[in-house]
Amino acid sequence: MCDTCGCNVTHGNQHLIAPGGKLQKTGQGNEAVSVLKNLLSENDHAAAHNREHFDRHGVLALNLMSSPGSGKTSLLEATIEALDGRYRVAVIEGDLETENDAERIRKCGVQAVQITTGTACHLDAHMLHTALHELNLDAIDILFIENVGNLVCPASFDLGQHRNVTLLSVPEGDDKPSKYPVMFRAADLVALTKVDLLPVLDDFDTERATGNVRALANAAPVLEMSAKQPGSLQAWLQWLDDEVEHHRAQCENGATLRPRIQPDGVHLHGLT
Amino acid sequence: MHELSVCQALIAQVEELAQREKAQQVECVRVGIGPLSGVEPQLLQRAYPLAAAGTLAEGSVLDIEDRPVRVNCQMCGKNSDASANRLLCAHCGDWRTTLISGDELILVQVEFTREEDYV
Numbered sequence: 001m002c003d004t005c006g007c008n009v010t011h012g013n014q015h016l017i018a019p020g021g022k023l024q025k026t027g028q029g030n031e032a033v034s035v036l037k038n039l040l041s042e043n044d045h046a047a048a049h050n051r052e053h054f055d056r057h058g059v060l061a062l063n064l065m066s067s068p069g070s071g072k073t074s075l076l077e078a079t080i081e082a083l084d085g086r087y088r089v090a091v092i093e094g095d096l097e098t099e100n101d102a103e104r105i106r107k108c109g110v111q112a113v114q115i116t117t118g119t120a121c122h123l124d125a126h127m128l129h130t131a132l133h134e135l136n137l138d139a140i141d142i143l144f145i146e147n148v149g150n151l152v153c154p155a156s157f158d159l160g161q162h163r164n165v166t167l168l169s170v171p172e173g174d175d176k177p178s179k180y181p182v183m184f185r186a187a188d189l190v191a192l193t194k195v196d197l198l199p200v201l202d203d204f205d206t207e208r209a210t211g212n213v214r215a216l217a218n219a220a221p222v223l224e225m226s227a228k229q230p231g232s233l234q235a236w237l238q239w240l241d242d243e244v245e246h247h248r249a250q251c252e253n254g255a256t257l258r259p260r261i262q263p264d265g266v267h268l269h270g271l272t
Numbered sequence: 273m274h275e276l277s278v279c280q281a282l283i284a285q286v287e288e289l290a291q292r293e294k295a296q297q298v299e300c301v302r303v304g305i306g307p308l309s310g311v312e313p314q315l316l317q318r319a320y321p322l323a324a325a326g327t328l329a330e331g332s333v334l335d336i337e338d339r340p341v342r343v344n345c346q347m348c349g350k351n352s353d354a355s356a357n358r359l360l361c362a363h364c365g366d367w368r369t370t371l372i373s374g375d376e377l378i379l380v381q382v383e384f385t386r387e388e389d390y391v
Contacts, residue, residue: 030299030383033289039282039303039377121274153274156310156377181357182310217343217359217369261375 043157046125050132050160055256057137060247061145063159063259065183066167067176068149071193071227073101075167076144078227080108082237087141087244092131094123094148101146111135122153125160141244151180162247162257163188170194170201174209177216185216188260189223189239196226220260275315278377279323286382290328295384298329302381306339306374307356313338328384341374 038044054061064072073093080089090111093101102114113131115123128145135143145161147154166187168176171194177184184190190213192206210222221239225232247257282303290298305313313336320334343354345361346369352362356374360367 030385031293031295032381032383033293034381035285035289035379037285037379039278039285039379042281042284120277124277152310156274156278178357181359182308185308185359212357214367215358215360217367217371219368261371 040157043125046129047158047160050125050129051162051256051258052160053132053137054143054160054162055251057140058248058251059137059140059143060163060244060257061143061159061161062163062165062243063145063147063154063161064165064167065147065151065154065186066149066169066193067151067172070149070167070169070172072146072149072167073104074227075191075193075225076105076146077108078230078233079144079236079240080105080110082230082233083240087240088139089142089144090135090140091144091146092128092135093146094127096120096148111140117148121148121150122157123147123159124157128159142240151176151183155183155186158259161259163243164259165189165191167191167193168209170197170204174204174206175212177209177212181216184213185218186259186261187213187218187220189220190218191236192222192224194226195224195232196228218260275311276319276323278311279316279319282320282379283323283327283329285379286329287327289382290384293384294386295328296387298332298382298384300333300335300381300383301329301379302335302337302383304337304339304376304378304380306376307341308371308375309377311377337380339373339376342372343369344372345369 066072076091083089091105093105093112093114094117095101096117096119099114102112105112113134115127115131117123117127123145145159164186166184168190170192192209198204206224213220213222223235223239225236250257286298286301305311317334317336324330324332341354341356342351343359343361344351345364345366347366348361348364350361350363351372354360354362359369359371361369
């Protein structure tokens, strides 16, 4: 460990700079305070608050992320239809502009709130919190949060969701997980969408796509589906059932659900 | 393109800390960033003066420590270096690994001067 700045702090040596040894003088005579705090802790704090809200009202919150045009809204339309009232669903839509997606969802007969981010490339926990005020959480079992279409930024911001679902559509190519590792590492489920196009886009190899997800040390299920083929949604609907059940059980024990990679990061880097 | 909002969050934390410590001027802010945090160090460096303008951190240096991507293998138990999109064990090649470094996005340290330093 560097003796002037407290750098190279790992979970193995962080006790050296824990309270008590925190204040130190630098070579230049400046004072220095070691912090070790997540840069996005304000966002994470708001996200934890959102998650408490969801848990108190028994709402499973799923964050859908993907590039623009991969079929998030179409998958939601098909899912709402296939669920046929089994769960009370609501949707929060994130886009830079327009109410188009929220209007599509409302036509399916469920509540939808549109967040227009202006120029922001992602949703954050504060934006989501504001949108939650427009929903009656007691009347919802599953809240789908359709993030801004973008394979980069949304992965960095916790919203308070319980699970991350990342979509990869067949026209995008099977190497997207290798190109956007931060996003696909964050996925608790990878949905390969538009698989009805596989016969014409035969350079997309679903096994290769899965292999690229595994290379990110991600064991998440990789499910093939098409919004145009309701029969292909079975495994996805089963996953929803399982997660609703899992979330209920956790809440009954006073616990919650978090996306897979977050507990690792918090635990391993000693962050609070 | 979210580096400016990350930078604004950073400055908010630095200002809070500077006020608590009764700092007069923040001189240096150290952050640790791994490739899997989703933040690009160069863009953060460029956004920093914009976010710092008009705060106690105006004119301060942003020192970015690049954190390496390292994994621990759940199969053979060994640690190894990896790349951001191939988190495989370098020893046995298995993909069932746990990231032990490389996704950091943390404020490590703040250096500042206090009012009494000038008395």
